[in-house]
Amino acid sequence: MSADPPWWARAAVYQIYLRSFQDSDGDGVGDLDGARSRLPDLADLGIDTVWLSPVHPSPDRDFGYDVADYDDVAAVYGGTPALRRFVDVAHDLGLRVLLDGVFNHTSDQHAWFRSSRSQPDGPHGDWYHWHDGPHPPNNWASTFGGPAWTHDPTSGRLYLHSFAPEQPDLNWANPDVQQAIFDNLAHWFDFGIDGFRLDVFNNYAKHPQLADNPWRTDLLGRVARFIYPFLAQDHIHDRDRPELAHLLARMRAIADSADRPLVLVGETLDERFEYDRAATWCGPDRLHLAFHFRWLHTRWSAPDFHAAIRDQLAAFGGGLTPTWVLGNHDFPRLATRWGAGRHTDARMRLVPLLQLGLPGMAVVYQGDELGTPEARIPRKQIQDPPGKRFWPLYRGRDGCRTPMAWDAHPHGAFTTGTPWLPLHPDHPTRNVAVQRARPGSIWSTYRAMLHLRRTHPALVEGQVTLPLSPSAAVVTYLRHTSRQAVRVVANLSSKEVSWRLPRGEVATGTLLTTGFCASSARSITLGPYAGAVVEVDQP
Ligand code: GLC
Secondary structure (H helix, E strand, O other): OOOOOOHHHHOEEEEEOHHHOOOOOOOOOOOHHHHHHOHHHHHHHOOOEEEEOOOOOOOOOOOOOOOOOOOOOOHHHOHHHHHHHHHHHHHHOOOEEEEEEOOOEOOOOOHHHHHHHHOOOOOOOOOEOEEOOOOOOOOOEOOOOOEOEEEEOOOOEEEEOOOOOOOOEEOOOOHHHHHHHHHHHHHHHHHOOOEEEEOOHHHOOOOOOOOOOOEOOOHHHHHHHHHOHHHHEOOOOOOOOOOHHHHHHHHHHHHHOOOOOOEEEEEOOOOOOOHHHHHHOEOOOOEOEEEOOHHHHOOOOHHHHHHHHHHHHHHOOOOOOOEEEOOOOOOOOHHHHOOOHHHHHHHHHHHHHHHHOOOOEEEEEOOHHHOOOOOOOOHHHOOOHHHHHHOOOOOOOHHHOOOOOOOOOHHHHOOOOOOOOOOOOOOOOOOHHHHHOOOOOHHHHHHHHHHHHHHOHHHHHOEEEOOOOOOOOEEEEEEEOOOOEEEEEEEOOOOOEEEEOOOOOEEEEEEEEEOOEEEOOOEEEEOOOOEEEEEEEOO
């Protein structure tokens, strides 16, 4: 990494799931004025960038990920004036704002799709993937289950949707589609946003003849074929196509032509969680950064953490910047995936030490800084379409989308009305106010680590070095510049360990600890799930 990384290469991003963050008008749905009122809390936490889940008008068949108008902001969120106020206040507080760009598909209620389905020879006739049927032209499967082709009664034809039938895929091979999306990027950059998170960007380009995907021959593939065909295929023709490169280059050129540094960070859809795939699409003529899901599938184990860090640093070597995404609105909560009964909070305090000391972009999903567990939503209250469809096999994503708990008021002060999803039952005791008041809380540990991340040169711009081999219990890494070296050490086990610093390294000061830690110049004793950030002198 260069001595002076750009802002996005060391950003601490906070993902605001807008519907569930803060309601300002009592309708039970979070909105932009509500979120704006909480921006000082985020600045205080030490965040420098916020990513807003989709803000555009949407019939909410996939809660905003089905956009009906890319130029507008949904009334339920306060409309465009509320976004203006939100961005202005964020900027005044020194926070950058990323919008969620959902450009693989639109809503079936978007004017483009309405026009496309009713006038095949009209101006939008070729903006989506149509097939005259009666059978689908290929074996592609929807991420949300079943085939990726649905019969449209209006036109009598079939159309492609990689997600729900209400989310028809745009035909990115059409230059008019490309231009419309590029114009939209430019529009929001002119508005003043600082970048986009690009939803499932690696799905945009499709095989020109829409060729069949090969079926996987491994056991998973053979079983999944009948239950969830999406997982049974190698997505070589509907994803990660070579045609994508020039689309990303055009998007990058638009971002680079602005008078301030903007960022494009893509969400890589990849059920094999390979870093290399995400890294392929990053670079000076493509995306700045890409999210991927390896951490969402990494077990709580020191060797597994070590391997995940090592592999990611390797894949994003050569001038690329890694991203550290531990949770989001699509996956079961961090505290539930990595929890262990009464040790859960201790583990959750260790997470920010490990995550936020690493170089690159770190992303914190709202509520994870409180250790919010996955909620079990009763069947009648399930909102997420895949949850409704696959219940009880899959209960959907509502459990990680419950509203934020700010204090001990009813509904955690999220709303004065009835929340669209219930809060997690823990909210009277697990909320921002309670944890802010307690110095050793999960929230306070995030805050302390975010502060170190900004103020210590080794953490801002230092190289990172991992031990050559993993240990059974301890994950550690060193960040170092020519002037300063900082070591992070974390005990992932339930037993006390005594850890010796590498030969020649001497601890000179403790910057932050969680759990029981006792350090001397040459070794650190760490209680169960304890961690330390120490300044060290090197030979
Ligand atoms: C992304 C979003 C997810 C959405 C899907 C389709 O994976 O994170 O919430 O359902 O794309 O847009």
